[in-house]
Amino acid sequence: MFRTLTLTTALVGAALPAAAFTHTGEEVDPAVFEGREILPDPWIDDCDVERSLVPIEGKENLYRHTNPFPSTHSGLVLIQDEGALVIDAGNHCAAEWLRDEIRERFDVDITLAILKHAHFDHLAGSVVYAEAGAEIIAQENAIEPIIGEKMPVAEPTITFDEEMTVTFGDYEVLLHHEPAGNHSNSMIQVWIPALSAMQCTDVCQSQTVPYMDFLDFYYPGWIETLDWVIEKDPGVIEVGHYTPATTEDQIALRDYMTELYDQVIALHREGQPWDQLWRNVDAAEPYRDDWFGYELMRFANIQGMFRWVDNHRRGLW
Numbered sequence: 001m002f003r004t005l006t007l008t009t010a011l012v013g014a015a016l017p018a019a020a021f022t023h024t025g026e027e028v029d030p031a032v033f034e035g036r037e038i039l040p041d042p043w044i045d046d047c048d049v050e051r052s053l054v055p056i057e058g059k060e061n062l063y064r065h066t067n068p069f070p071s072t073h074s075g076l077v078l079i080q081d082e083g084a085l086v087i088d089a090g091n092h093c094a095a096e097w098l099r100d101e102i103r104e105r106f107d108v109d110i111t112l113a114i115l116k117h118a119h120f121d122h123l124a125g126s127v128v129y130a131e132a133g134a135e136i137i138a139q140e141n142a143i144e145p146i147i148g149e150k151m152p153v154a155e156p157t158i159t160f161d162e163e164m165t166v167t168f169g170d171y172e173v174l175l176h177h178e179p180a181g182n183h184s185n186s187m188i189q190v191w192i193p194a195l196s197a198m199q200c201t202d203v204c205q206s207q208t209v210p211y212m213d214f215l216d217f218y219y220p221g222w223i224e225t226l227d228w229v230i231e232k233d234p235g236v237i238e239v240g241h242y243t244p245a246t247t248e249d250q251i252a253l254r255d256y257m258t259e260l261y262d263q264v265i266a267l268h269r270e271g272q273p274w275d276q277l278w279r280n281v282d283a284a285e286p287y288r289d290d291w292f293g294y295e296l297m298r299f300a301n302i303q304g305m306f307r308w309v310d311n312h313r314r315g316l317w
């Protein structure tokens with residue numbers, strides 16, 4: 001029904017918004033994708049994973065799509081009579097499952113998908129959403145890597161620069177982009193004030209040590225983003241993996257990351273060579289017993305922060 005309405009609107013050329021939602025973003029000219037090369041999807045046959053769509057406790061109409069811990073994908077899903085808003089996609093099979101599950105349980109289609117950032121593990125199945133007729137939102141910096149990396153993912157139809165609002169059924173959904181970058185230069189924070197719910201993929205953590213060596217890293221913007229999230233004090237924070245998190249978790253994460261930075265830059269300024277420096281960094285130590293991934297991520301985190309500091313500080317010469 002919704003798709004018919006949308007099509008009719010397009011045919012008569014009226015500047016009316018689509019039926020299920022309105023937004024303050026920019027329409028993407030599909031010509032930018034013309035002739036783009038697309039690589040084969042390496043995860044196309046990766047279907048042997050248990051999936052779920054679980055209600056978020058105490059949050060009406062709000063769900064989370066995911067798979068077993070540590071959850072290779074997860075994202076918020078907002079259900080309204082007019083359709084479903086889905087954040088991120090797992091792989092192709094997971095997205096097909098989610099599309100069918102939403103139809104079966106709620107009798108609606110996915111009408112809007114928000115792609116949090118241009119990393120393939122969060123976008124792989126998004127073509128399924130596009131094929132189902134959903135509009136696709138991404139931050140404008142996501143367009144370049146989607147084309148340049150030849151990603152087999154949905155082509156965004158709506159983009160924005162720093163802030164955008166979507167009115168989806170009864171809900172206002174605020175999309176925020178930190179211009180200094182964080183875990184990507186195309187990251188979106190999604191905030192639903194009426195539900196006090198936040199999607200903060202990969203930047204926020206859930207008593208988990210940040211991933212590996214801070215790939216695609218922008219340290220100052222990461223801290224800015226955490227401050228933005230902490231100021232909102234969300235009742236629930238979906239982090240794109242693992243389990244949902246709290247504001248307190250982000251305060252602890254901010255403490256850890258600033259301590260890591262402070263230690264690495266102090267030792268770097270002392271002139272310690274890498275082999276000596278990393279052995280003297282103990283920022284993760286207080287979280288050894290409580291945070292998932294300490295053994296696997298701790299050393300890589302020091303490497304990533306060292307790389308950032310080494311690339312960005314200048315002394316006297």
Ligand SMILES: [Zn+2]
Pocket residue numbers: 117119122183184202
């Ligand atoms: Zn990522």
